[in-house]
Amino acid sequence: VSRRYVLGAAGAAGLIAGGAGGAFGAAQLKEEPTALASVGSSSVPFYGNRQGGITTPAQARGHLVAFDLAAGAGRKGAAALLKRWSRAAEEMTAGRVPPGDNQIALDAGPSSLTVTFGFGRSFFAKTALAKQLPDALAPLPDFPSDELVAAHSNGDLWVQIGADDALVAFHALRVIQKEAGDGAARLRWQMNGFNRTPGATAEPRTARNLMGQVDGTDNPKQTDATFNERVFVPSSGSPEWMAGGSYAVVRRIRMLLDAWDDLSLERQEKVIGRRKSDGAPLSAGKGGTETTPVDLDKRDADGLPAIAADAHIRVAKPESNSGAAMLRRTFSYHDGFRDDGAPDAGLLFVAWQADPLKGFVPVQRKLDGGDGLSRFLRHESSGLFAVPGGAGKGEYVGQRLLE
């Protein structure tokens, strides 16, 4: 139990009322031991039909990491690695400390940690498992506007780490990296992301991205009748080892934030088709809320489409793409500043779907062809990974493929 100063009721009221007269006056602070908050004590089960980190709400911190198998590791080395990784992930997600641990997260709770494992196309030849290569792992097409850096794209193995505490997330990253060792797999690329901290807002709406937009509103919902078939490979699916799994498309998308910030609010809203303040669709006029259904046929007072022809939501909608849909579960990133002083920042876009050819690919083809938002984006890294179903108790992730 740690000790820290917390605001007493009077202090909190003072702050809410505008903090007149120095809300942080000493009289309003009292010293109290603070127990593990619900943010720290929350955990996501590791074992189950599906891996965590797909339908789990996106955590405040994320690390995306790709590894390449070491020469000669082969199928045996890969199986041993997935066994070690799964054991460590199970321990950490339950809030237990692995033996000989470096203690970075020693006094923290599991903080909704998830560790999700996937296989890239190149994994299968290196492990003599070419017969098990899913058709869905066909390389993504080249999109004309892509500016991909090969060294920061693809990879044999992919690990997505998420936690609501930065130290818990970094700890998991270190453990995963150490368990890989030099003999089994080498780090290929790594990206660090973040989202809003749980409890940081009184507004229940979806979180914002670094352009300031409410982002994630019209994601498929778990309550939708078609959710499972859109996001997860069915138990009758092929190959068999992918039952209950999903395909993750990973794109590091840099935002041209200086150019974006130069647009008027009205232009920014037209680019997306939603109000910036609360995410309501522009078809709702001055009213509506984030959850008001989008009306693509609605015209404004001048008779023009309320949601422009090139608005991001019009071009990306399933209705505009023969039903193509995906679950977007993203992290923002900021990697400092570029030589020209512009922020090297944007979105670590992770899209989950049962089949990338019915999810990401047709939608990105359309967006790349010229939605209003693409002018402010640069796709700089790309990966496609087969993420198998979860492990049962005593099993490891990928066991059905590797044994």
Ligand code: HEM
């Ligand atoms: C919707 C932002 C890239 C697919 C949205 C919305 C925002 C947004 C603000 C509206 C709210 C919502 O429904 O989530 C962004 C930003 C991107 C980006 C900032 C890049 C940095 C992409 C990419 C794809 C995509 C690469 C897929 C290839 C979608 C889809 C919707 C959507 C399917 C929902 C459309 C609907 O049904 O209304 N995006 N997006 N987005 N975006 Fe993006």
